[in-house]
Amino acid sequence: MLKHVDPRTWPIEWVDVSVAMIAVFAAVIVAYILYRISFAVLGRLTAASDSETDDLVLNSIRRPVKWSLIAIGITVVAQGNDSLAFVWEPVAQFVRPALLGWIAYTLVKAATAALEVRLEASEDPVTVRSRRTRISILSRTATFAIVFITVGLMLFAIPAVQSIGTTLLASAGLAALAVGAAAQPALKSLIGGLQMALTEPLRIGDLVVIEGHTGRVEEIRMSFLTLRTWDERAIIVPTASVLDQTFENWTRKCETLTGPVFLHLDPATQIDPIRTEFERFVRGHELWDGRNLALLMTEAYPESIELRLSISATTIGDLFALRCEAREHMIEWLRKEMPDALIRHRLEVENANQRATGK
Missing domain, CATH: 3.30.70.100 (Alpha-Beta Plaits)
Structure with missing residues (x-):
């Protein structure tokens, strides 16, 4: 049996949909105009500066800020339209944390690029290697934290996941033991990477001897580092093993x-x-x-x-x-x-x- 629908209700529904669409279109236009005006003013301010840092930051946040302004505009319009709020709010629970995470991620990348640009002006190779190592490890740590928090906020917007999280928080003692036991290698690598960034037993570009392999440190990640030997082989060494064993660093203080x-x-x-x-x-x-x-x-x-x-x-x-x-x-x-x-x-x-x- 087909449900009988009163044709007299159709115009009212279509009017609500039309009003919601017009409101969304107007919000997008206003947000885009505001974006263009804001970045035009900021662009003139950065053009007057001699530093390249502000240009890198401004260029990196253009896209996430634009979409964030559009999302804010739609949210404001949805406050006065129940039909639009009914559709937009469930989507916004995923969009808002994603946009915030995107902005934070681009800021970290822009700051990393700006610091690397400043390193090029330094003539001391030891200082360059030291700062480059810290920048590399800390930026990866910040990126991991941003992605982890963003995904967590997006998942907690799902009611089923939210109820599971509440249950886990209720039994926090057992959950902490289980998670701690399962994530012990990852936590050890994370702590080892932070320790390497702070204490700097070795840095990117250092010539070291690890487990009988001699080469330059090409890359340092949270869980491993890459050693490039003279014959262009890449030796992958776990971070934890570097901190637990003795190794030689031939360029710890200087190249001489x-x-x-x-x-x-x-x-x-x-x-x-x-x-x-x-x-x-x-x-x-x-x-x-x-x-x-x-x-x-x-x-x-x-x-x-x-x-x-x-x-x-x-x-x-x-x-x-x-x-x-x-x-x-x-x-x-x-x-x-x-x-x-x-x-x-x-x-x-x-x-x-x-x-x-x-x-």
Whole structure:
């Protein structure tokens, strides 16, 4: 059986719908005009400023503020129209927290970008790495908190979820134990990431040795960090393991380092000529920073001696290149000038036969 509807009620319903649509259209137009006027004024103010920070913030919040003004306009109109309020209010319970979270998220991203722009003006590489690490970790923490709170507010707009939340709050003791046990790894990673941002045992760009892997810290997240080795491999290291174990940080305070070059020579070798040539070569090299230069005999065995040639450079890359060039130069110089100093472990059968036969 079809329900009988009085045709005389149709015009009244259509009038309400038409009025609601016109009111929504007017609210959108007014909100958009207000948005354009506000950002035109703010745009002139930021144009008069020399700082790039206000421009980044203004450009990042344009879209969320525009839609927020439209949502506010529709909400104001819905206060005076029951038909529109009946449709808009259930939707607004999801839209309002989403827009607030969007604005907070864009503000965090804009602040992060502004701080990174300021870092480019700094000439101290250690300060840049320190601040970049803090910015990276804290911005990710803030983003995680914003997303978590926003999704929670949107879910609590659902009556079924709201009742479940009330039940969980009533049994908060057991719920806290269960959630704490289940989220222990995530909480440990979160706390570890915050601890790394505050104490800075390592930073983005530092050259470190972790679990036998040597490389630059390329990225630090809440649960892991990425280590880029010299052969372009990416080593993924959990954050918790970095804080629980010992590791080497070669650039904790500065990039300047001292590196060794080892030579294993015959015990009868004269050391002074080698020291003189080594110092001559290093003093004339452009990569040497003038801090450390020494040649010491660190070991003496029955069949060989060990010479440690210490040199220093301004950066890790310069030190590696200087060590390689010094090692190559000294081996070539010994081969030409002092060939008896090089250790030989091969049998010269033909020469031995000639000496035995007297030929």
